[in-house]
Amino acid sequence: MSAYPSCKRTRQTASSGETVLITGGAGFIGTNLAHRLLSEGCTVRVLDNLSRRGVQRNLDWLAARHDPERLQISIADVRDSQAVEKALQGTQHVFHLAAQVAVTTSIAQPLEDFDINVRGTLTLLEAMRRQKHPPSLVFTSTNKVYGNLDDVPLRRNGSRYEPRKSSTRRWGIDETQALQFWSPYGCSKGTADQYILDYARVYDLTAVVFRMSCIYGPHQFGTEDQGWVAHFLLCGCAGIPITVFGDGMQVRDLLYVDDLLDALQIAWRQARPFSGMAFNIGGGPANTLSLVELLAMIAELEGKAPVVQFAQWRHGDQRYFVADTRRFGELSGWAPRMDVRAGVTALHRWFQQYPPGSAALFLNTAEMNV
8 A cells, every 4th residue: 555645536626815936927838827827716827938839829828818916927037036936925836838839959058958958947946946835846857867868678569669668568667666767858857857756855845756758738838849749730721841850750658638637636635744755757668659650640630641750860869758647546536537639639729710821820930859
C-alpha cells in the first residue's frame, strides 16, 4: 500500500477566492489553465514577457472572457526579481510554466537558455522562500531530462519505432530512467528540475515536478521549434510544406491539454504529500503516434496529403519517448481521458475557426523539435 494518500478519482477543482500565480501564463498551457481556474472562481495572476508568437492573442482571449479584478496581468520576465516578488504576494500556489522551450534554440543560444530556465527558476524559488507563508509549486519539466535514451534498445515496427523490451513497450519510460541531459535545453530544464526538488528537501518548500511528454490542444500555435502536433496541423491547414527531421518513425505519447490540467490541479491539491517528487506525465502507451502516423491522420482530416520534406536527424532527437504514468496514477487516481485520435480531431477543428490562410501567421521557420 502506498505511503501517500490518494485523491478521489474525480477532477480536482479550485476553491473560489484562492489566488494562483502562473508564470508563462499567456502560453498554450498557461492560457488553458488560467481559463479553467478563473472559471472555477480563482484569482489568477499571469506573469509573462509575451516573447512567444501567438501569446498576445491568448492573453486577449482571456481578458475578453474574465473579470479584470480576478485576471491580474504582469507583463514581466521571470528573471525580474522585483516583478516576481510582487506577483507572489498573497498567493496560495504557483504553476511555474515560464521557460525557453526548444532544443534547437538552446543549441543556438545556450547562455540565454540557461539564463531563462535556470536563473529564472532560482529567482522564483528564492522569492518564494522569502515569503512569510510560501505558496506551493508545480513545475513543468520535460522528457528531455532523460537525453536521447540510447540505452533503450529499439526496433522498427511498421511506421514506428518501439522498444525491444516488452515491459517498456507495455508501460513506457518511468522515473527510474537515468537523467542524461544531452542538449543545453535538457541541461537547463534538468537543472531547474533538480533545484526545485532540492529546495523541497533543504528548505521544506512544497514543490512537485512534472516531466512532461507531448502536450497538445487549443491555443497552441506550434512552430517547427516546439509544439509539433499543432505545427503539423497548422502547416496542413495552410498548405505549407512540413519538414520532418529524421525518418518520421519517432514515437511520442500525446496528452490532451484538458487531461494535463486535471493532473496539474491534482498535484496542487496533493502538493504536500507529493512534495519533492517528480512524475512522468503524458498520454502513455494508449495514446502514441509516430510523426508519419500523424501525417496520415492530417491527410484524412484535410482530405489531401500534406506536402512533406525530410531532413537529417538533429542533435538530441529521441527516436522514442512514451511516459510511464503509473506512479502518478496510482497515487492520485489520475488517467488520461482524451483518446489521441479524438484529441487531434478536436485541435484540427479548433484551428478551422480561423479564416483560410491565417494559419500561416502562427508559423515561423525555426526548426521543430518533438
